[in-house]
Amino acid sequence: MTSPIEKLREYGYELPAPKAPVASYVPVTRSGNILYVSGQISAxxxxxxxxxxxxxxxxxxxxxxxxxxxxxxLSQIVHMGGVPLDEIKRILKVTVLVASTPEFTEQHLVANGCSNLLVGVLGDKGKHARAAFGVASLPFGAAVEIEAVVEV
Structure with a gap:
């Protein structure tokens, strides 16, 4: 069976080093078997x-x-949450913020980039509830920011 890391490589990616927080927050918090991953930008x-x-x-x-x-x-889950990808039980929910004009109405299609990667790498464990919406701007001018709730 192909591991999540091998599946990630099939997408052409290696798991990057985690991005350090840029303000007064932590990248991951844990309560019992639930991880809350702070917003991660498109970088x-x-x-x-x-x-x-x-x-x-x-x-x-x-x-x-x-x-x-x-x-x-995924990088934050592994590096800051201390959970290998193959030990994730389920991605419960992702929230996808899309920097967009007021007239743009296809945030859900943009969010598919996130959803497709998570399911492609984690299989059924990557299937999740989701919210996707447009915002006027994001930190550093990022196009997308995603936060996640994960069962481990």
Whole structure:
């Protein structure tokens, strides 16, 4: 059986080092068997993926940004939550914030970048409840920010 790390590599990713908090919060808190992962932005080794959907980004670019933010969520689970990917019991819920114009109405399609990666890497354990909505701006001009609730 293919491990979650191997599946992540099939997407062309290695699990990145966790992003340090940039304000007064912690990246992950735990209560019993539930992890709460603070918002993770669309960023990779090259920096923050910036833009606004409906302005200078399309749905495909937004989905790719959401995929990167989801990758950063997984990094926080492993590195700061201390839980290997194969020990995740279930991604319970993700909230996807999409920097977008007031006229843009396809946040749900952008959020699919996150959802598809989580299910692709974790299988049924990656299936989750979800909220996706547009916001005027995100920290550092990020295109997408994602927070998650995870059972371990």
């Amino acid at each position: 990779d080794a090259n920096g923050v993926v910036t833009g606004r959907l409906g302005d200078n980004m399309n749905v495909v670019q937004g989905g790719n940004a959401a995929e990167l933010a989801a990758l950063n969520v």
